Amino acid sequence: MLSVLVAKRLVSRVCQESLRPAVVELVTTRGYKGEAPDDSRGDLIEIPLPPWTEKDGETMDIKKRRLLFQSRKRGMLENCILLSLFAKQYLNTMSEHQLRQYDRLINEPSNDWDIYYWATEAQPVPDVYTGEIMDLLKEFTKNKDQEQRLDAPNLEYLDKGSQ
């Protein structure tokens, strides 16, 4: 019992340390959503969630399968479409290092909107997420080829049997 309590306190202290620098960096307003007053982010500071940790012992294959599900099932439609299209384009060719970056990017942030703002460059990306994958995502989001992104793609592109 005692050790669980001690562990929990340690964890929350560690969370608070790691969260504070990230919180300070982020811009707190988004112009176009009306006159919504400033955000004190009190809940994010006072109520730290258990820190995200990488999964051990996962083969690259299993990791890709997991990241596919986690790319397609997001909190809001914009991310569902963006990340599932991004996964269709890049997931199967990512190196192990890239997979770990992507895993962190889509699983660690608590607010799904933040990922959308970083990808659309509406807000600056925190240092912990900058890297190859973030650059790829930002480029992909720009939609330079102006393709119609009407919906998340069907899964059939993965069906080896049909190819």
Add this chain to the structure above:
Amino acid sequence: MASVSRVLTKRILLTKAFPAATRCSSRNIHFSIYGKKDNAKVSDDISTQYPVVDHEFDAVVVGAGGAGLRAAFGLSEAGFNTACVTKLFPTRSHTVAAQGGINAALGNMEGDDWRWHFYDTVKGSDWLGDQDAIHYMTEQAPAAVVELENFGMPFSRTEDGKIYQRAFGGQSLNFGKGGQAHRCCCVADRTGHSLLHTLYGRSLRYDTSYFVEYFALDLLMEDGECRGVIALCMEDGSIHRFRANNTVIATGGYGRTYFSCTSAHTSTGDGNAMVTRAGLPCQDLEFVQFHPTGIYGAGCLITEGCRGEGGILINSEGERFMERYAPNAKDLASRDVVSRSMTIEIREGRGCGPEKDHVYLQLHHLPPQQLATRLPGISETAMIFAGVDVTKEPIPVLPTVHYNMGGIPTNYKGQVITHPDGEDKVVPGLYACGEAACASVHGANRLGANSLLDLVVFGRACALTIADTCTPGEKLSPLKPSAGEESVANLDKIRFADGNTRTSEIRLNMQRTMQNHAAVFRTGDVLKEGCDKMDAIYQTMEDIKTFDRGVVWNTDLVESLELQNLMLNAVQTIHSAEARKETRGAHAREDYKERMDELDYARPLAGQERKPFQQHWRKHTMSTVDPKTGKVTLEYRPVIDTSLDQEECSAVPPAIRSY
């Protein structure tokens, strides 16, 4: 393959509590279900055995959005050993998309009274809402907001330090006679996220056990009582039975039955389908709310602010058609008027695009500077999802499904009910809250910012009712050893399905049919045609084809199970809509343009004769489906017209709804 079986073995021995101490017992029961082995593409190594892990809890909550988290938190706080089963990480539930706020009559901006909020909600529901539930919700609202604040939600503040409240559609003062009310409390523009973060964080301190990325398959029912839930663990394909005397369903809406909806791809009506397969009814599914401007296809919401800044809607002839339908308000007419006008233009052949199935929202006549400063988000979204440069081209838009007023019928305490022999009867052990439930506080039409309120009030109500009727650590009701076998057999069938029609094809057929036949604009023969088409599409599920035979993180399997769930929601929605021959709230019939109540409220009531129950439409639809045939059966249940306490809050008698 070897790594898969290693993972499987590990799973059987451990339970997946996070991060609580393991208080639940696990026993291993092996269902041996042998799937098809004669398919040449499937390796003989793939095991078709489904190891089952049993868990015991005092309560299990399905879904970890605003309502589910509030229920789980309330239960854990009250000392119940609670499990929360969710297919998504809690802060990634669809509640996170909510940016508006929570309505509560705190009276911080001007004098306010929860009875005015009550009146607004009853009127907004077009008198289909149950007034006892609405009384409960609006009276509890101020206390609920203060409670959330105490939990740590950082509501935006005025300069005086009081909670800042803003205006929202449909909210008035003094029973509609005092002008616009400012009742919506928010956390900047991330109210939904803050709600999830706060509730999730707090619930962990009470040792709630979270089973994340577990897909709930079915309810475990015995003798008409709910004894728990059976779920698939996506990480290793193992099956888990969560036995509990109390089950709370908080799985959200089912926007994904339509081609165009603002909902995430996770809104698949899983809870409604679980209840339907258990032989229980769903209520008022025909009431689906449409927002006028969602991006064509993608469905992402384009704010009304665009039209406020001067954006206009045009048809294929380049005409600003709203001038014909609403000469004064034009493009800023009320949402349902705009939605209906857009749909009429498309039906009459003036739609845009190769299939002439949408209209355009034009912004390029506005100065680029104005677009960049006042509407920067719109430019990004239009470029990303429609490939359109708003400074040069118009955005394709369509009235888009936004919310489901209907769902699992409950009383104001959150208990799921049925309506046998003209009386409401509680289903023991089963509760529902949030968008998945139909208490019914929104009736035929939901007001903005009432949804987040609905989540917290009824999530809490479920927890309170359970705390009132049970004690922690109570002995579990018995459960047959083979309980849940059909769910696993269905899972196996879908996993090895090798018909001719792919999951994505069936899904697209369903979505297009619903979009074409049960959208904003409903008329008898179009609905009837839609019902026949939907029935036929339901049958094609027998011929479904999946391609992923794996057991670990099988997205194809989960999306196919979600399609099964969507189908059940879709057939009930369209059949209920076809049967309801009146216009009420969000259900607009071109062939029956008026509301049909028990009395004609447009004329003086004296001397009028009350229509019998069978001859008017001010009643709830209760729909059930036979999952094997897809046949929908409809029954009806009266609306509750009395508040919880007539002296504290008098009920609002029906009247003509005009703003």
